[in-house]
Amino acid sequence: MAIISRGFRGKRDVDPRIPPGQYLERGFPVLSAGPTPRADLSTWTFSITAGGAPRASWTWSELTHLPHDDIVKDIHCVTKWSKLDSAWRGISLDTLLDGVEVAPEEQYAMAHCDGGYTTNVPLADLRGGKAWIAYQYDGAPLPPEHGGPARLLIPHLYFWKSAKWVRSLDLMTEDTWGFWERLGYHAYGDPWKEQRYWGD
Amino acid sequence: MDTLDTPSDNQLYALPWMVGTLVARTAETPTAMTLEIDVPGWRGALAGQHVDVRLTAEDGYSTQRSYSLASAGTMGLPGVPPDPAAHGSRIALTVQVVDGGEVSPYLTEDLQVGDQIELRGPVGHWFVWQPADPHPVQLIGGGSGLVPLMSMLRTRRLAGSRAPFRLVVSVRTPADAIYADELEALGGDVEITRVWTRRAPESWTGPVGRIDAALLEAACFPPDERAHVFVCGPTPFVEAVADTLVDLGHDPERIRTERFGPTGP
Missing domain, CATH: 3.40.50.80 (Nucleotide-binding domain of ferredoxin-NADP reductase (FNR) module)
Known part of the structure; x- marks a missing residue:
């Protein structure tokens, strides 16, 4: 039984699209563990690897000339804010993974990013129109502090899974934990189940 | 980047909601209030960590926010045993009022000494300083x-x-x-x-x-x-x-x- 906060009413920006424990945010807060890295698009690549061995790689020009999706999604940060109807442009992970040989036992992926950030995601969550490499936000190039030039976008999981400054996805046969997952945050991160921290 | 070991059973590290009692309010500035809260069962925190605070209205509506700990308790201090009877169970938050905010005006204006509040933590093992670390x-x-x-x-x-x-x-x-x-x-x-x-x-x-x-x-x-x-x-x-x-x-x-x-x- 929750403790009642006497006299508390709240603002009640309630919307069925906002998961439990989240509040509506109209701005776009920035959460990052370190300085914003600097990218050189002339040498930038995005790669898919398996156990560190290369499977496929795209230059910036190659990636951004693939067929893109314009996506409008709600996003949910584990620090409690949710932002509705955020507009992105990106390449579906289906498009990128379709051209790559994936062994049946490779059921997991680790995103690796400039600055050293990592996060783990089951491969099933990257397929089926659920995840993108996003490079535009709100009709403009993705700003560096929001993960530009390109970030993962996995809106159905807490937003730390949508890794900023992503450079590669490593296919794995076991679910190894990434940066925040090793530092107390949930291995999967479903906002509708409030999977924020270890043990949730 | 150095990290904690992967725990074999992360239920050991689960963060249940705890009930704290406000024991002191100190105005730091016209818009910032330090809240000292006794939290029976608090296990301490590392310097730099934060807690989640949950407010619940009479009809069940609730909302959460994160606040940095202004004083962490005694986790990580050499020679300080985790003694729940000691001052290690008292934490401090300093809350800055956000104009038009939902939670900070309640915490800084409405919450009174003796009132109870729900919180869980400590959260965040990255933005932390370890007292045994001798580096500048x-x-x-x-x-x-x-x-x-x-x-x-x-x-x-x-x-x-x-x-x-x-x-x-x-x-x-x-x-x-x-x-x-x-x-x-x-x-x-x-x-x-x-x-x-x-x-x-x-x-x-x-x-x-x-x-x-x-x-x-x-x-x-x-x-x-x-x-x-x-x-x-x-x-x-x-x-x-x-x-x-x-x-x-x-x-x-x-x-x-x-x-x-x-x-x-």
């Missing part, structure tokens, strides 16, 4: 970004650490300066550089304005001392400071940041 520490805070840095300064004193600390703290005006007297008292032991962005005290002879590269270069440990750097504040402040530190030659891997609020207007 550079703290840089903007506005209420000073709160988790204060937890590090207090933990350092409680632990008897001799790790060299320097602090750069930027606020708009003297009326916005939290912990002013306590920082003043630290002055002999911790090198503190004040930055006033709008208006300085009358006795101030230095410049008024935002932090720039020259100030950071003069005030901070030089890059070759390989200090741990903790930067906390509003997003534009942290972006500018962290970017400038990298320009000045600091290793990005030694700079840990905590940002709050959206990108600039």
Whole structure:
């Protein structure tokens, strides 16, 4: 039984699209563990690897000339804010993974990013129109502090899974934990189940 | 990046909601209030960690926010056993009122001594300082970004650490300066550089304005001392400071940041 906060009413920006424990945010807060890295698009690549061995790689020009999706999604940060109807442009992970040989036992992926950030995601969550490499936000190039030039976008999981400054996805046969997952945050991160921290 | 070991059973580390009781309210500035809360069963925290606070209305509506701990309790301090009867179960939060906010006005104006509040934590194992670490520490805070840095300064004193600390703290005006007297008292032991962005005290002879590269270069440990750097504040402040530190030659891997609020207007 929750403790009642006497006299508390709240603002009640309630919307069925906002998961439990989240509040509506109209701005776009920035959460990052370190300085914003600097990218050189002339040498930038995005790669898919398996156990560190290369499977496929795209230059910036190659990636951004693939067929893109314009996506409008709600996003949910584990620090409690949710932002509705955020507009992105990106390449579906289906498009990128379709051209790559994936062994049946490779059921997991680790995103690796400039600055050293990592996060783990089951491969099933990257397929089926659920995840993108996003490079535009709100009709403009993705700003560096929001993960530009390109970030993962996995809106159905807490937003730390949508890794900023992503450079590669490593296919794995076991679910190894990434940066925040090793530092107390949930291995999967479903906002509708409030999977924020270890043990949730 | 160094991290904790992967626990085999993470239920051991689950963070249940706990019930705390407000034992003291102290106004730090006209818009910032320190809340001291007794939390029976609190297991301590590392300096720099935060807690989640949950408010629930009579009809069941509830909402949560995260607040940095201003004093962490005794986790990680050598020679301090986890004794629930000791002061280790008392935590402090300093809450800055957000105009039009949902939770901060309640915490700073409505919550009274003796009232109960739900919280869980500690959360966040990245923006933390370990008191056994002897390396130099550079703290840089903007506005209420000073709160988790204060937890590090207090933990350092409680632990008897001799790790060299320097602090750069930027606020708009003297009326916005939290912990002013306590920082003043630290002055002999911790090198503190004040930055006033709008208006300085009358006795101030230095410049008024935002932090720039020259100030950071003069005030901070030089890059070759390989200090741990903790930067906390509003997003534009942290972006500018962290970017400038990298320009000045600091290793990005030694700079840990905590940002709050959206990108600039």
